[in-house]
Amino acid sequence: MPQGKVSSRERMVNSAVKLLATRGAAGITIDGVLADSGAPRGSVYHHFPGGREELITAAARAAGERMSAFLQQDDGPVHPRKALAHLAEFWRSLLTASDYGSGCPIVALTVGGGDQVPAAAEIARKVFTGWHEQYRDLLAAHGVPQERAAALATLTVASIEGAVILARAQRSTAPLDEVIAELTALV
Template sequence: MPRDKVSSRERMVNSAIKLLAIRGAAGTTIDGVLADSGAPRGSVYHHFPGGREELITAAALVTGERMSAFLRSDDGPVHPREALAHLAEFWRSLLIAGDYRSGCPLVALTVDGGDQIPAAAEIARKVFTGWQEQYRDLLAAHGISQQRAVTLATLTVAAVEGAVILARAQRSTAPLDDVIAELTALL
């Protein structure tokens, strides 16, 4: 979408997500978001009167919602393998396009944002839990027992997030590809 069709607020949130994914919480600043988004400085205080903390909290919420979209469809529940394939393709594309510098913004908030932005770290905790619950429900809807669905959902979220970290470290999608292949076979 052309920049002029996207609101300043949305551009700033998207930039905050991008910077969290690349620089982490400590490296995501108002100045950095403004430079990346091209939004005017006054937009920060108009859209985010709470400043950096409110902006990063909004970015955490939007990240959670975007990733949750992989696990649902307007046509009913997606198959767990289909959801996993979409998620894998998203991460594969992002890793390659970002030269292996981008990771999960919520991991960044979990690792280095808790002390700086407690509200955003709490959102990250809730979003990860929500992804596990959403995947659990998806698995259960496709015939997996509730108890098994809980452990498979935890394994899936942890394995994919870990694979993204390994892919960044190794500058290769091989860890992600391996994890996806094993999870797909397991499902």
């Protein structure tokens, strides 16, 4: 595939991630994804023979992987403070660009996906566990004792997710900024 060209599958997954983050699982339809992505209808049957549910699960996994990337760099683990700064920058940008309409797609799947996507709970568990383990290992790699690293990782994931929800409700990045400042002081 030529550089800069995005496949119809990737466009559809990107659209599904966006719609999951703004509308939740109930708000994702095949027609909505096709309209947003510009992909041809035949792409659904080719790339997602399981239909809507398969598309939503692919989007949730992709969203999880994208957030995990903030805790990595090419030459090894990023410093925990730098990871927090990257996460804060990402969320500030997304929140303001979406006029506080976009949140975490995994939270959306957790809160409202169970009746829409039978695999939702398991996908959310895996993604949140993965983020927790990744941040725990990152902290441990930078000298934080394992037990403390595990507790700080739980605090970090829960605090950032909660801060994004509060930021949306308050239409301000202040909750996110406060949480990031406190987490940075802890590490």
